[in-house]
Amino acid sequence: MKPASFNYYRPSTLEETLQLLLDCGDEGKLIAGGQSLIPILNMRLSSLEHVIDINGLRELDFIRLEEGILKIGGLCRQRSLEKSPTVKEVAPLLSEAVPFIGHVQTRNRGTVGGSLVHADPTAEIPLSLLALDATAIIQSAEETREVPVQDFFITYLTTDIAPTEMLTEIQIPVDTLPKGYAFVEFSRRHGDFALVAAACLLDTDEDGTITAGRLAIGGVDAVPMIAQEAMDVLLGEKLTDALLEEAGQIAAENTDPEGDLHASREYRLHLAKVFTKRAIRKAYERSLQKLGGGTQP
């Protein structure tokens, strides 16, 4: 299996890259880690006219914490995210999600930005960043835009980014993040695409009453989704088995999964409920632990 021939460019600065994107127009394609793109090329499911390799842009490979905002460069490897003590401290949801991505051998190359822009509906990075209310910084030779991840996904593998634009940075406001967190997923084998994944962030007060939270589910629609209605029934309440059941039920009812050879629609609906419940319970328990006590439901 060999990819079809393409014109290759390896720019060394961001400015050069953005100009190339502008010059190549609709026929230009960026390659970062290549862990999704190269299989597609190898199998000739697609061929490209111009390949712009951004692996020379070392300036985009960073993880920084600045004034309560975790900033992740577009070229940051998934493995760097996994190993980062900073990320573990300020956004542990990400540290919990990353080991589910492929295998260590693909995470060594695959990038955080590449996964977000590829927008596979079952992928861990897009789901986590949605739950974390992150913002994508999108640049072209002409302008720089800030797009909330919540508005970034359009449909399967399609995002709000033009052929002349690139993702240069991801920003996560970490000061206001809830303290309880959980990322759970189900796949047939470790490292396979998830059938269903769920991410939850929760805050509780001293009594164990849920005061704030975000819940996101992946694998159940064309894009990862926020399960706001399920979260709404939790707010202002203490978690009980009945309430957890209700939230899981609502979350599953609001999804619209398609059946395929990996799992039927009915099975995915079942998983959506079960894994939503697991995510909520785990996040709740961690939130209580952070408060240093409290009774478990």
Next chain:
Amino acid sequence: MIQAAKHEKVLVRVRINGKLYAEEVEPRRLLSDFLREDCGLTGTHVGCEHGVCGACTVRVNGAAVRSCLMFAVQAADAEITTVEGLSLHGSRHPLQDALSECHGLQCGFCTPGILMSAAEFLEEHQDPTTEQIEEMLSGHLCRCTGYKGIVEAIAKVAKEQKDR
């Protein structure tokens, strides 16, 4: 900026197992094919060619990666270690002995990739659990052994490292 038009070859200089190679290849040349066809290093095996089986795993600047999911041109100026580099001075790597002793291979097709991943893994994990070893191995398919012998071999070397 490096640039090449369709079918135009570019010079790729790369250090593999300590030796410098300079070959002219098209940018679409996969690193796996580059190693085997252009450099003659056929220890790296090519299985699925789309990143699933792990047979082609090599180390690029220390990191275990799929060589079928990289273009050779992307490895320019990098330090690469292939399975040939594990036993450069005539003596086998402890992992190679352990795989033999623990029956960690039969046909041997997957073995070079597993060796490269396991070598990186043991540098990062002084006292790994069975679960950690299995997680690392999830990136490799072996159709002969059922993995048990491979896990035992890696655990054995880890223990020897720790006891030393």
